[in-house]
Amino acid sequence: MSKRKATYASKLKRATHMLFYKRHKKPGVKGWELKKVLGSDYPKVLKILDDHLKTLDLQVKTVFEEEKTVEKPTPEQLDKARFLVTLRGELTPKEAKMIGWRIDDLAGLAITIAYIISQKGKTPRKEVEDLLRNKLPGWKVGQNIDRYIRYGYLTQDESGQLYLDWRTRAEVDEKALISMLLAK
Amino acid sequence: MKHRSTSLYTDPFLLEEKLTRMPKEEIVKTFMQAWFPAVELEQISLHSLAEATRYWEGLLPMDERWKELPPAETEAGTATREELVQQRILREKAFSEELETFWKELKSTVEQKGENGKIQYWNFIGAETYEETINRAFLTSFLITYGYATLEIHPLEEETFIKPYEKPEKIDGKKQLVSIPIAVTVEDWTKWKKGELQ
Secondary structure (H helix, E strand, C coil): CCHHHHHHHHHHHHHHHHHHECCCCCCCEEHHHHHHHHCCCHHHHHHHHHHHHHCCCEEEEEECCCCCCCCCCCHHHHHHCEEEEEECCCCCHHHHHHCCCCHHHHHHHHHHHHHHHHCCCEEEHHHHHHHHHCCCCHHHHHHHHHHHHHHCCEEECCCCEEEECHHHHHHECHHHHHHHHHHC | CCCCCCCCCCCHHHHHHHHHHCCHHHHHHHHHCCECCECCECCCCHHHHHHHHHHHHHCCCHHHHCCCCCCCCCCCCCCCHHHHHHCCCCCCCCHHHHHHHHHHHHHHHHHHHCECCEEEHHHHHCCCCHHHHHHHHHHHHHHHHCCCEEEEEECCCCEEEEEECCCCCCCCCCCCCCCCCCCCCHHHHHHHHCCCCC
């Protein structure tokens, strides 16, 4: 193995450890942390890792600070971004159950996210509660919303408005979700 | 920062209608096609166990870690009387001096407004503000405790009078002292201001 190849193989392992194992409260690592450990060519290392992960139906996901997808990110934008490994393909409802989600809770999350998107990104918690109460028992509604907030899918401000949080941006293809729901 | 919005435009009514109509199984099935959950692993490794053991070995026992701290060194300095009054460490007048003045005030009030050498408790302690009323009630309690005045309570009429002594009475240490709690509430003060409290 050439010296260059060996260096990248080692960097690949380090990147895998950093991305897969929980280091902070939120999953994933910031670009500047990767840069510190892997060097300034960390985007290239992540690209190679992403190719490797393809066969395992996983991907390296980049969540930019500005909350929007950036076509051609600058090194500064990458340093501030969060990188994490997510599923590349789809889970079946049965598999979702295996990772700790009940169908009711997942449906509640889907409805909440879709509703907030339709309300241009923010909505009073009361409205979401009313919507969920249609199909979920009343005592569960508040608990579920609190859980979505705790997991990082939603955030709530002092006036009781709900917004989408970092985990939704990292894990949910919002555009695809809305298109699919409208097509039903 | 929290006021984020997405750029996706969707008719909210249309979507709400769809969401209400769709069975939850179908919602979940749709969501599954747009949800890519993050991978998070938590695992103990041999290396971290070894690290933890090393840390444990170097850790001092609790009683050694929480030894009493030496008292903080404070530098001595000087402060003026005005500064101490400002910090409420000293009163403007010495307490005994203040009490004497208050006793004189009680005697003159009784002379002017009282009857039979006494005055209604509230008519003496009551002041423009509630804070001042509390302060007067506080000082009155000391007038009584130190023998400058006494309380006369008529339980049936629910009346309480305060009666100043001409000369401070000596406190008899052998005599059983009685504490009389008198509530000075905002409600009572408001009633007194309106002339509704007797």
